[in-house]
Amino acid sequence: MSESRHLRESIRNGLWRQNPGLAQILGLCPILAISTNMVNAVSLGLATVMAMTLSNLVVSGLRRWIAYEIRIPVFILIIAALVTVLDLAFNAYFHSLYLVLGIFIPLITTNCIVLARAEAYAAKNGLLESTVDGIAMGFGLVWVLALLGLLRELIGNGTLFSGIEMVFSGLEPISVFGDAYPGFLLAALPPGAFFILAGLIAAYNAINAHHATRVSPNPPPVQASVPPAA
Amino acid sequence: MTVPDPARTESSASSPGFFAKLPPALARALISAFGLFAFTLAFTSLMAFTYEMTRDRIQAAIDQQQMLLIGEVLPNLAYDNALLTDVIEAETSNENHVGKIWRARNGSAPVALVFETFAPDGYGGRINLIVSLDNEGRIGGVRVASHHETPGLGDYIDPAKDRKKEAPWIHQFSGADASATRWEVKKDGGNFDYHAGATISARAVTRAVGRAAAWVNARREALFAAPEGSRFSAEQGEGNKQ
Numbered sequence: 203m204s205e206s207r208h209l210r211e212s213i214r215n216g217l218w219r220q221n222p223g224l225a226q227i228l229g230l231c232p233i234l235a236i237s238t239n240m241v242n243a244v245s246l247g248l249a250t251v252m253a254m255t256l257s258n259l260v261v262s263g264l265r266r267w268i269a270y271e272i273r274i275p276v277f278i279l280i281i282a283a284l285v286t287v288l289d290l291a292f293n294a295y296f297h298s299l300y301l302v303l304g305i306f307i308p309l310i311t312t313n314c315i316v317l318a319r320a321e322a323y324a325a326k327n328g329l330l331e332s333t334v335d336g337i338a339m340g341f342g343l344v345w346v347l348a349l350l351g352l353l354r355e356l357i358g359n360g361t362l363f364s365g366i367e368m369v370f371s372g373l374e375p376i377s378v379f380g381d382a383y384p385g386f387l388l389a390a391l392p393p394g395a396f397f398i399l400a401g402l403i404a405a406y407n408a409i410n411a412h413h414a415t416r417v418s419p420n421p422p423p424v425q426a427s428v429p430p431a432a
Numbered sequence: 433m434t435v436p437d438p439a440r441t442e443s444s445a446s447s448p449g450f451f452a453k454l455p456p457a458l459a460r461a462l463i464s465a466f467g468l469f470a471f472t473l474a475f476t477s478l479m480a481f482t483y484e485m486t487r488d489r490i491q492a493a494i495d496q497q498q499m500l501l502i503g504e505v506l507p508n509l510a511y512d513n514a515l516l517t518d519v520i521e522a523e524t525s526n527e528n529h530v531g532k533i534w535r536a537r538n539g540s541a542p543v544a545l546v547f548e549t550f551a552p553d554g555y556g557g558r559i560n561l562i563v564s565l566d567n568e569g570r571i572g573g574v575r576v577a578s579h580h581e582t583p584g585l586g587d588y589i590d591p592a593k594d595r596k597k598e599a600p601w602i603h604q605f606s607g608a609d610a611s612a613t614r615w616e617v618k619k620d621g622g623n624f625d626y627h628a629g630a631t632i633s634a635r636a637v638t639r640a641v642g643r644a645a646a647w648v649n650a651r652r653e654a655l656f657a658a659p660e661g662s663r664f665s666a667e668q669g670e671g672n673k674q
Contacts, residue, residue, distance in 0.1 A: 238584030268471075272464045276471050283475035287482045294486035297493040301592075364595060375595075390584065391629055 216338025222315045223346030224406040229315035234395040243351030246306040251340030253310045258336035261324040277320040358390035505564040505573035511536035511543045528647035551640035555632040556580030574605040586633035610649040615642020
């Protein structure tokens, strides 16, 4: 496989075929906790992109020196150290952004998609491929988080983009159903996140099934390569 | 998740030199242990280095933020002293949780006390607060200096994150009497609202404000009299209570 085809494959895997939120179903704790509105969800997503890109880069660069038996503790060490450095750097140099994103950054350490990509991809591939994989997987997570946040916010509170004024001053949240909307608290609480995520996964599988029957008569099953975990 | 890679496992066992003389299992264990030690050392140094490099800037940013909050909790009260340097520090005990105390005066007349306190029992841990208390024993205002409450759920305690922009949750403390108020959320029989589904954050803040305000209120004169820059000990407070 040529270099550019390989990279295109990585991007397609991250954004759709092995999407961390919909196909691998990894790193659910932060996803479900943070996706109460779209701005928070995208903020966490972008922070994860940064952490995952960096950790894939470093793991890939050091992979020759990491003994097989101790790779998992070393990966966790690398991820935790990078997240700490990111947290401190943001706090010091982008303090206003840190006040918005800051609470999300330590949560990334608990997101096992970062460890999963270090183990399943970066430990076996070169610097460029691993970095691209980190970015693609990260943005795969971003769009799922954005959609989940959008739906939860819309159903739960009847608003869109609440909290946007914290990121871009001057912009205002949109009230879709007006002030009379009573709200539907379940959507904003963790069980609502599970229901809506389940709906998204069902839609994802339906699209894949539909696509597969149209493209070839006997379709290869679209399957997650990693077993589901929280 | 992954099948062990036989080629790699073999190679680490048959390392040359010193390790070759040892039994293979011991050699492997030693190589792993040294490897892990080296990585831990390297990445801990990286974190320590970053911490050292950023410490001053982070402290400066936090201080700046705090000054802003002090301005916000002192509404419409005229004072003419240098508030930021007229500061004492309370010796924090479990009873009060009060930290620095800034004293606003107008000439020689006491105007208000602004103090740091914290709620140790927020949903996400400690919630740091800035509170002001005027000379009639009423709360001037409360602000959250830092917190780790769940975004979109418990973070309404911070007015910047509160969806009700015209009447944020935290404003209900302004004007409350430190001694005559029941410092609990309504669910627990007190005077203060909370958001359904996120009671813990509201309860923690409400109790912390009440606890600290009562402590400061009981020692108001002693706190104003304490020399600038001094530490205010718990015993000193006891003596002035009567």
